[in-house]
Amino acid sequence: MCLIKTHWDKAQQSEVPHFRRTQAKSKPVVRHPHHRHTVHATQSGDDDDDDDDDNNDNKHVANRRDVNKGWPKEAHYEPIVSPARTLGIKNQPFPLRAVVKAAIKHVTGDIIFDSAYPSADLNNFNKYHRQVLVESARSLSYNHLAGRFKKDDELLKLIAGVVNARTSRIRTQFKEVTDSKIEGFYLSVGTSKDTTARLAYLINQMNYIYPLKQHNEDLDVNCPYGHPAVISSIKHYFFVGDRGSSLANKHSTCFTSSFKDGPLSLELELPIAMVSLAATAIHASLVKWDETGSQKSKGFRAEEYQDIYEGHEAFLQSLKAEWLKFFHKTMHALHEIVA
DNA sequence: CAAATCAGGCCGTCGGCACG
DNA sequence: CGTGCCGACGGCCTGATTTG
Incomplete structure (x- = not known):
């Protein structure tokens, strides 16, 4: 290499x-x-x-x-x-x-x-x-x-x-990013609910992965992981790097499509692992959110959130297995937005 | 145009801290 | 009491800019 x-x-x-x-450095300083x-x-x-x-x-x-x-x-x-x-x-x-x-x-x-x-x-x-x-x-x-x-x-x-x-460091740094997105993307958007109730609602059933439909507060369940906090976090951490030094850029050849042939094979997707990590980090940030606006604890331990992570992973895997086209459309759309 | 220099940020490391 | 997490810091890499 x-x-x-x-x-x-x-x-x-x-x-x-x-x-x-x-010692005998012949080169002058x-x-x-x-x-x-x-x-x-x-x-x-x-x-x-x-x-x-x-x-x-x-x-x-x-x-x-x-x-x-x-x-x-x-x-x-x-x-x-x-x-x-x-x-x-x-x-x-x-x-x-x-x-x-x-x-x-x-x-x-x-x-x-x-x-x-x-x-x-x-x-x-x-x-x-x-x-x-x-x-x-x-x-x-x-x-x-x-x-x-x-x-x-x-x-x-x-x-x-x-x-x-x-x-460990990558996970930690990524969670710092999601920490910074909670307030703006989840808590400041117009609502009458108080913060505690809103947090509970978001965490319940992974509601935080869905964006809101336009003009009302219903979740748009046709866009899993389309919530702006997910998109913004991924873009912020993986794709924005100065001088092409972002992590995504360093591994740019690894992005693929679920389709091996045909035009759809050219439409790159975000990988399941990346999206799952983003959702998990947001989950952790929401859980640890404190009314004062600061995080109760910064911990993002591996074992602490592993089951959440595996939940997202399994969800995406099942989408891929059962609705491949929808899965592809979703992950490709995400890739388009952040890349 | 090539070499020197700049500046921003990444990376490795350290040590404190919390948690089991 | 070991281990993982986390903030801080200094060194240095790298693309950009300047200089001759």
Whole structure:
């Protein structure tokens, strides 16, 4: 993959906290007084790398020796340094960092296109991350590393934590977006009901996914997930990114149609997972809404809303199974609006 | 036109906090 | 007491803009 060779290279050369880096930098300081690494240093960078690893193999740090003992060099890693709770990515050897990067892209894609909660319970957590990491390592031809992920539960746990932090973060950030949409899209629109009753009404039977019909307050049940809060949240979080850096853009080739042939196959849809996540986050935002306007609690725990998520997922799946054309029309319309 | 510089925002990390 | 969540922050990547 292209991402490996450019900035990962540079990143690798840039910071290696507790090892000395090239002391005799022949390059004069061109820019800031900061330790801004010069752009081209490929050969010395490689040398650095080797030196570091060699130091590992010397008995400088007994710890490090232990965790990597018996594993091929490609599959080595740096253990956690004392106060930190998570494994520092930047300290890791290049192969591992590349694999983590690929794995993060993988899980991010899964959140959008497969399931936002791919690893809810513990069994699946390990199984899922193991599979992702092995695949990612293989895709980069780091077969030794792939082999280690299969066998080394300790390393798996550490890296799974790093990767999972990202999925957690995506959900959290997305819920921040939906939090900000509740007031304007659900509570400020003309109504005589008080807030509590309105919230109860919205949450009941997932009413929050339906937009209101024009000129009255009836739900338009022909437009599931057509509520502006759903649309706005998805657009805001997944599609609006500066300079094409939005998540949707990064995974733009993954959008498809339910129809494989014919003109309808060209009409892209939003994936079920993305829409379900949006609805679930809105659900959570509504549930935790406080009359004061602030959220009672920000929590968006995986297991806390998993059943809500699965409800939306099942609903969409059933639409797809029983009314494929309607499903396609709905999801395509959503895609048209946000993309 | 190429190279230097700018600026905005993403990303990794840290540590506090709440919850079971 | 471990673990997940969350705000904050600093470093740095990247497209845009300027400069010669």
